[in-house]
Amino acid sequence: MSAWLRDGEGVHPSTFEMAHGVTAWEFARRNPEANGLFNEAMACDSSLMAKVVVDTCGGVFEGLSSVVDVGGGTGTMAKAITEAFPHLECTVFDQPHVVEGLVGSGSLKFVGGDMFVEIPPADAIFIKWVLHDWSDEKCIDILKRSKEAATGRGKAGKVIVIDMVVGNHTEDHTSTETQLFFDLYVMVTLNGKERDEKEWEKLFVDAGFSGYKIVSRLGLRSLIEIYP
Template sequence: MELVSGETIDELLQAQTHIWNHTFHIIKSMSLRYALQLGIPDVINSHGKPMTLSELVAALPVHPTKTHHLYRLMRLLVHLGFFAMQKVADNHFQEGYLLTPVSLLLLQDNPSISRPFVALVLDPILIETNNCMSTWFQNDDPNPFVTVFGEPIWEHASHEASVNHLINRTMASDSFLIGRAVLVKCKGVFQGLNSLVDVAGGTGNMAKAIVDAFPDLKCTVLDLPHVVADLQGSKNLNFLGGDMFKAVPPADAILLKWTLHDWRDEECVKILKNCKEALVTRNDKQGGKVIIIDMVVGDQDDDDKFTETKLLFDIEGMSCLVGKQRNEKEWANLFFSAGFSKYKINPVLGPRALIEVYP
């Protein structure tokens, strides 16, 4: 059968376009990186109204000879939804650039900024790790990061301050946003609790959001000693250096935000068993619960965008971690293997879900 014919040519041209667009996906990522490196979102925000191309060039560290090239970059970023166009008030023949809800998350002074996440994923360290993926498939290393750097990412971060800073900033910025989302979407999961341990809680932004909403709740952030060494607590929030694989402090509830997907099944079961042992029997004679914020792959209610996000996260995690993004059956297997009796999944946090797990 002839591959290229009058009957197949349109289908083949569509297929070629599909291949091109996915091959050029990295251009989307790098264009976003260029915009952040040049400071474009903050400059447009400071302008306070639609900003013309000439105004943008004048305000950025861009050489005047690159004006048309900046226009080409902005044309793509507008198409991708990072910026919008609007007529300028005093000149209806001219258009200016505006921020969108997406670019609001990229502002430097926004506490829930996504800039650290972009910086981490597009850092040369992780780019180099991804470049080594095909080599890793042919050896027995636990992940490509180990193939490149000879040690796991967490050990690398413990003695490389820049990597540790990137990871901590990323987790902190995400915790600020998801902490508030949880309190809007499912605040009731924390009601009635007297104590909470945020396991692998990093710099504590998630815990701070919770204790601000529940000032009578005593919260402990547990993380590795080098992560919490210089962090100061408050009246109802304290930081504890430790190892979740060894022990978790006792509490009414244990929180695991975006943690278990980092680890293999056997390691997750160990963490969950430690969490179960830490749960105290409350006044109502019931045991506490473990609260998990993570992705559940294959949710029937997912739209294509959420499905793609979960699958991309899974491959990115494969490059530098030993865990995976799990479907409901895989999550249930972890819970029951750790001795828990039931769970409830609340898919209300975008591509992530809040999962309550009970002894």
């Protein structure tokens, strides 16, 4: 930690990378046990979040025929979406080693790839708890690829983000404090960050989007619709 702090501002390895010699994502790719534990943790989070999203924010899926869940892991969230909205074609898009061996059914399928290179086209690109893992520069890259995917079929499309908006609970200091603890955690382990609304807005503008709307607060996190 002291070596990481001495590096100061700018691009530098995360504390995880300094300790293990590779990023957390590469570590998971090389270690099936670590990969399994991470995917299981994300699936548990998605199982809790899925019902809330479907029940309280289901309107964001109205008028859509297809959705790509970027970084969707083993598909827990996508399965909940397709069960609630059977007309939707839902693609779980994640790293090849994450989706390897996973078999879709009906309107659900799994595709491996790199979100920094290309994302499969769909009416909406869904990104849950992914962007906080990355720097502003990397987030802009992901958002640009998402915009390309959402507009690639000649439709306006949109991007749906679930992530923290720091300070969205202005009346609840405990919630804001918890958000800031998460900010510290992703900063030192992944070189990521939690963002307030102004920081999110700058990312969206820099990625070429025309507008956004914070649709709902989901506990510590929020659902944000972003428009090309």
